[in-house]
Amino acid sequence: MGRAVGTSVRRMDGDDKVTGAAKYVDDLSFPDMLFGATIRSTISCGEIVNTHIGLPPEFVVADHRDIPGANHVALIDPDQPCLAEGPIRHYAEPVLLVAHADRRALFGVEARIRFDYRERTPNYDPERSDTCFKQIAIDKGDLARGFGDADTVIEGEYRTGHQEQLYIEPNGVIAVPGDGQITVYGSLQCPYYVHKALVVVTGLAPARVRVVQAETGGGFGGKEEYPSMLACHAAILAIKSGRPVKMIYDRVEDLLATTKRHPSVVRHRTGVTRDGRMTAMDIDVVMDGGGYATLSAVVLSRGVIHAAGPYRCDHLRIRGRAMMTNTPPNGAFRGFGAPQTQFAIEAHIDRMAGALGLDPLRLREINALRPGDTTATGQTLGKDASALPVLREAVKRSGYKQKRRAWQGTNRGIGLSLFFHGSGFTGAGEVKLASKASLELTATGARILVASTEIGQGTRTMLAQIVADAMALPYSSIEVHAADTDAVPDSGPTVASRTCMIVGKLLERCARDLRRKLGKLTPAEYFTRHGAVVVTAQYEPPPGQVWDDQRYAGDAYGSYAWGCNVVELEVDPVTFEITPTHVTAVAEIGRAIHPVMAEGQIQGGTAQGIGYALLEEVVMRDGRMANAQLTNYIIPTPMDAPLIDVAMIERPYAHGPFGAKGVGEMPIDGPAPAVVNALRHCGFDVRAIPATPERLMAGKLKVEELAVESFS
């Protein structure tokens, strides 16, 4: 037993993916299919007072009046219309849908449709917004007492911008109408989110709505909630026309209209003793939610819970607000609020260390959470609290101490970051989700039935490994059913680093249950005698896990993964070009079910984090993305990605499958602050990302000016 887990078995999807046989949604076609397109608002705030449409009758045109059910995209709050009825809250808000049998006929249709607007003054500044989507307060201990115990108080403000998920496959779906039913094929992460949204918009009974995931070319959160909108649009057109409707965004539309990572402003006020003990933390987090609530409330939640970083502090106050602005809604992106707030605390730690005359490493060692310590929400950590082990391993592997000394005063810099990331939904989220997973016996083994999607991270392979070992069957005997809501139970969304830890655990329970049923029989023998059998497991919280949603206190997550990054870089002293030369990424993820895929998650998340730190900037002008092209919004290429040395430490988590926790998101929390801290080592004061050469130039000049002032 235990032969698949922990080994890098062959992925299930390799052959199809390298031969071009894998079918992504735009590779599918249906007879009589129409092609749909979205006509969007060209203002950021106001309302549409008149619509003029000059299209010939062969075009199918739909607006909000064609929605059979309710006109909102079901998610958390019902505030976002599927198609605008009048009020406009952001640029590129969907208003009308157009479809035609010839896709090329859709060119130029926007010129034949005109909206008369009554414009209002838009607000693009979250701190001046009068609409708050969500407020969260976390209090622990006695803040005044904590500041009273401090020798000094250090303040700082840290800013992060939008980040685009930039999956290489743009968003796309096909809606196929049937006899009083609708099926949607799509590039998506969460089949049951889309299902829920379709039920609301179509007014159909849940059993009449089917969602099937096509092969999906990357998500990173960007296909968590947005496909619900797009699926509803295609469904509206399909129902109106009675024909299948394909909608594939081109890159510009995808960049202009779909969600991005929330920009943030985080302010820290930290009381600290002379010897480096943090006695009080006062943290204010503001996130820019964009025009509609979408997932802002939960992004903010994860953000504030991680805002104090992996540090112990008995007295703290965290205040968070997600504010409305007249920009396209921001939403899920790998990390989900935690990269923003951990950027702030990790950059702040290095500034504090500088002010105290301590090495940033020492400051982290003093304050890092240890087993038995409590987090900001008062969660007592178990033995797998691995802040110190990852820190020490990263320092050792990278030669941090020696390089830190040797490079002092040169154009080479080395910086580190320490971070953690809760696996699974926050607080009572998993209990509310009540996810289910099923396992079906086959003549040759077993078939996994879950709605958890393969989006590149290796879901199918990883889940099959868990089942194989739990059933003591060969990995090759395990199949995975397509993520099809007609055939699989709702195992929850493929988000929040939950698929391995939560869904994997459900399947492990199913597998052990099925194993018991088999007794001494092989699957073939049992199948022959009894036929197919399906076992299902539903989520149950680990014993003792308690969360108080009113006070925002308690066990925020079942478990945390832990990480430490050491970034080495060079700054060209005159052009200020930054070249990251090496990254050490140490992660404690409980258990790596598939080491190569886990390493791929860490490498990929780290490289995305490097992009977030150095390259990726959404330029917003008048509420719209001004650089909506891949030559202007730039992500790392094979030439920009540094060598990343990954090391995984295993501290098995008692309630994860074979000890596993989540790995998907944590790697993107650390690179940005590590980059900025390496830049600080080179003498650059950067408190906002991306750290472009111009920002660096400004930061350098600032330091020099300060130096001049102090001499005068």
Added chain:
Amino acid sequence: MSPDGMTGAPGLQPGHSRRNFIKGVIAAGATVSASSYLFRTTIMGQNDGMAGAVERLITLDVNGQQRRVDVLKNETLAMTLRYKLGLTGTKLGCDRSECGACTVLVDDVPRYACSVLTHSVRGKKVQSIEGLAAPDGTLHPVQQAVVDGQGFQCAFCMPGFVMATVGYLKTNPSPTRAELAHGISGNLCRCADYNKILDCMMVAADKSRGA
């Protein structure tokens, strides 16, 4: 039987592995690839009726086969391959020469199919990802190295990366890792699995030389 009161999926036999998914979809009414992606001749604003120097009905050499196809003058190779010839392995990520997902070989040279007029490849050999494996299904060494080394995640970029590598190795069969990175730098992978991709492609270079 199915759990939780779910009904059998129309068109999908119970018990489909992922590999069978597409067959299932086809049974439900989909055709893979899309001659129905419709490039009709009677298009609004289309002036192809004008006398011109270029014939629309042309023969293309694609993956070693002669393919007779009606090509509009303003049509890109990516469109022809994907929506007329059903070769959907060539992906479109940006349609602007900015991501590399559509990379194919034209006379052995990697090109962005989104930015090549189909008419300009008349008389040239076009090779797409579908034409890389041997007729018996044996994978090309580059494909095999990617599968063996698991150098992919979502893999939407992978056909482009494979074609770019195959083309690059024809000009430099023994690259250093840095040379290879430069040679295939015209392709983006947002899963950012670059280290693994380069590992695999270096192995592929070794294997290709041995082959």
Added chain:
Amino acid sequence: MPPIRDVMPAFELFQPASVGDALGVLDRHGADAWVMAGGMDTFDWLKDRIKRPKVVVDLGMVEELRGIKDAAGGLEIGAMTTLTTVAHNPLVKERFPLLAEAALIVASPQIRNQGTVGGNVSQDARCWYYRAGWPCYRAGGNICYADTPTAINREHAIFNADRCVAVNPSDTAPALIALDAEFVIKRGSAERVVPAREFFVGPGIDITRLTVLQPGDLLTAIRIPATWAGKAHYFEKVRDRQVWDFALVNIAASLNMSGTTISDARMVVNGVAAEPYRLDAVEAAIKGKPRDKATADLAADLAVQGAVPLQHNAYKIPLVKALVKRAIRGEAEWATS
């Protein structure tokens, strides 16, 4: 906003097989014709439907426009020679590594495989207001959107702006000017040869184009004299990302050394003005001087005289100075800066 952008408007397509045929088509269609070399600059314009030419003349079938041949110790490069060919050609690498380096750093491998040297020097400005179809000076209007208080203009000009602040984006153009290249232009049965520097025009001369090419003109070849063969050179390109990106600033320099002093020099920066910006004052000042720090400092100050930054591109001034210093001192500047 257009709902889709991946199909070009219809056009008549010509694929001539000879220069003569191409000139004939261009002559017949005049301003209606769009000359397409590799197409790397063309497709964006057409897909975005900002330009809607009636006729596209694809030069891809004209074999006589491709190739590199010896010309009295110099080289003649066909305009349709791909950047990959230029970058790897043994003659180019041996005689004019400056050009090979510039060609090798353009965009991405696939773009270099298709993009041509003629196209690279003839490409249009990248100003995103202009490319997005705003009715600016360059597009025939009477405003510059990149030169307003709220404009995004970090890529724009610091020298010689005249209403329009767009810059020339080419990497090979400054290299060819620094090599005293000449451009061969045919029109009907006539041929003219234009020094590289005069091939490019600023807004003061013609605000709607970056080169002297007029409808009916065909750039057929680039001739590089033997003058700078085997001489010292320097090329550097500063950009945000190591692939695809256009230069924020690039520099191309040829240096003729007698002993340790500079006897003659060419120095050109691009990405700073509507035409590649030749540093005449620097060239004159460094003549007879050694490649040392004093010369570099002097040259750096001279290089940026007259620079006028916009809101977001003041960084280009120290950047130009830095690149000039490096061009003069080479590795030494890297070691000490």
